[in-house]
Amino acid sequence: MVRSWNEPPARRVVWIRRADPTAATKVTSAPSSSADFTTTTASAMFPHTMGGGPAVRETVAEVLDALEKAVTGLYPAWLPEAADITGPGGLALPAVRELARRKVRGRRDLAAFLGDLAARSLAGGSLRLPHRPVPPETRAEGLAMAFAASFGRPHTVVLATIPEGLSPAREEALVAAAEWLTHRGHLGVCLTGAALTTVDRVPVLSSLQEYGPASPLGPSPAAGSSASPLAGSSMNGSTAVVESSVAGSSAVAGRPHPGSSVEAALERALSAHTWAAGRAWNQTYQPHPLVNPIKVDLIWQAERCVVELDGREHRSAEGLAKDHLRDERLIEDGYAVIRFTNERVLTDMPSVLRELKRFLHTHRATHEG
Secondary structure: OOOOOOOOOOOOEEEEOOOOOOHHHOOOOOOOOOOOOOOOOOOEEEEEEOOOOOOHHHHHHHHHHHHHHHHHHHOOOOOHHHOOOOOOOOOHHHHHHHHHHHOOOOOHHHHHHHHHHHHHHHHOOOOOOOOOOOOHHHHHHHHHHHHHHHOOOOOEEEEEEEOOOOOHHHHHHHHHHHHHHHHOOOOEEEEEEOOOOOOOOOOEEOOOOOOOOOOOOOOOOOOOOOOOOOOOOEEOOEEOOOEOOOOOOOOOOOOOOOOOHHHHHHHHHHOOOHHHOOEEEEEEEOOOOOOOOEEEEEEEOOOOEEEEEEOHHHHOHHHHHHHHHHHHHHHHOOOEEEEEEHHHHHHOHHHHHHHHHHHHHHHHHHHHO
16 A cells, blocks of 8 residues: 555556446545545546647646646645635745645655645636646646545546547557656556557456456556566455557567468568578567657567568658658668568569668678777
């Protein structure tokens, strides 16, 4: 159990196939007693409709802006010690700053953010207070603490509704933003709404109930464990059902796409050659958590070589432009990129293998030297 604001629990992203319609209103008012961070074991649910923006950074900022607006409106529920301070005059602002800072002694960055948040909440727009730049990780952690404490809960879960009609790139950006919020922001994220159609790494639950201390948003399994982090998880006496997160076949990291005859054919050909060792299929490249990830078809990580297999959709002006931007990003980060059309792989495999062997040997010698 979390013992203080200094010990936020680990979190996960899950998708709810059939969301509990009451989930967003399970917590409707702040408790009349203390907003201690350990008074109950249920989560404070923050409902939010995701915008589906094109960038991870934008989506993270959108969620945090909405959460900060909610936390400001809930004040002083998350800082009950300041309940008797009713206006920003005199020593009120320094007083609420100090009360907020005491919540997280030893965390100067977090203490400064919560102090400013309390002062802005007390001012309620009547005073213009300077906004100091705050790292998004600090902002997310502080807002998660304050929102949960407003309801006497141990942690905050964002119940994020996915909009319909997202492109594959925007769906990837949305999920990556949710992962950032869980891994860096100390928030739980339950995705609901439209089904995920291209991203296949998010576990799925059949329903949503109040989260207990052994919920699927608990600590991750030990490193090296092969068990699913959700399998057999208790949710207030019920069992979370883990299902496939994407209907139909989908790419699996490390292997050719099960629906791609081109990837399967190239893998069969490569498996006969020792020079092709070290390859990995369908990997996600994301050098920084706040930039959009790139899914690459085939990569040799040690040689920093990427192979892309292009179908007809890559021949349009839009497809060519997107490929150019992807390749530029990879090249700027030190990767070499080579592209083959699907038709060439299927009809002229010997020449593809010869060209790919030269490509790998050139860059292998560079990195070994």
